[in-house]
Amino acid sequence: MSFPVAHLFVVLGSSLLAVAVLMAISFAIGAATGKYSIIDAIWGPGFVVIGIVSFLVSAGGNYGDPTLRWVALAAVAIWGLRLGGYILLRNHGLPEDPRYVKMLEGHSKFMIVRKVQVPQGVIMWFVSIPVQVAMLLPSPALWLVWVGALVWLVGITFEGIGDAQLARFKSDPANKGKLMKTGLWRYTRHPNYFGDSAVWWGLFLMVAWTWIGLLTVLSPILMTYLLVAKSGKALTEKRMAKSKPGYAEYVNSTSGFFPLPPKKGAVTA
Structure with a gap:
């Protein structure tokens, strides 16, 4: 067909x-x-x-x-x-x-x-x-659909857990004014934005086995660009740099987007 x-x-x-x-x-x-x-x-x-x-x-x-x-x-x-x-x-x-x-x-x-x-x-x-x-x-091509579903699952997991960890951190009065850098936030400064991006790359992969599906690649590219360079990461980091003591050190020790092990000497607690 x-x-x-x-x-x-x-x-x-x-x-x-x-x-x-x-x-x-x-x-x-x-x-x-x-x-x-x-x-x-x-x-x-x-x-x-x-x-x-x-x-x-x-x-x-x-x-x-x-x-x-x-x-x-x-x-x-x-x-x-x-x-x-x-x-x-x-x-x-x-x-x-x-x-x-x-x-x-x-x-x-x-x-x-x-x-x-x-x-x-x-x-x-x-x-x-x-x-x-x-x-x-x-x-x-069901194999690629399930690969896309797996990428989506990674994304929704990072986004959901990252948001939950941050909400729990903020709910504790003892953390007022402090910087969240534990849990998933130890491996990326933005687990929620990374997860959001992965969700849409996963959805793209579900249709990427056809020529019309491949043409939709601009959709996850746009979402990732906005999350990294516009309303997501860039805007958040500009605000955090002004309001959170120690944020420069956190930036130097922790991946900006894609989850990676923290650099040696990073303070994670």
């Missing part, structure tokens, strides 16, 4: 419409509550919405391999719901994120739409393209 290119455009268009609706809902919630940071909690579940829409729209044409479709949907759902739930709990009871407060100074609330929601919506849609393609691929 050949790949249904025409139906892919139907799936892509449907998911883009779903993203637009989701961003509108996010803006409405922000306007009603005064907390536009809700977009952060919606980020992960937004991918789940795309996965479900892609799954349902593609089902109408009886396209795709059932195993690959369900594996891709389950993978993106587990990742997205875990991340969304974690961020929602982390931000519960906190005031508006200072980033958005600063962004709105002297501007109307629609500045959030232009500078946050539209870019995030487009990125969400683009990064999710491997999942959308997975819904339409026939007779997959």
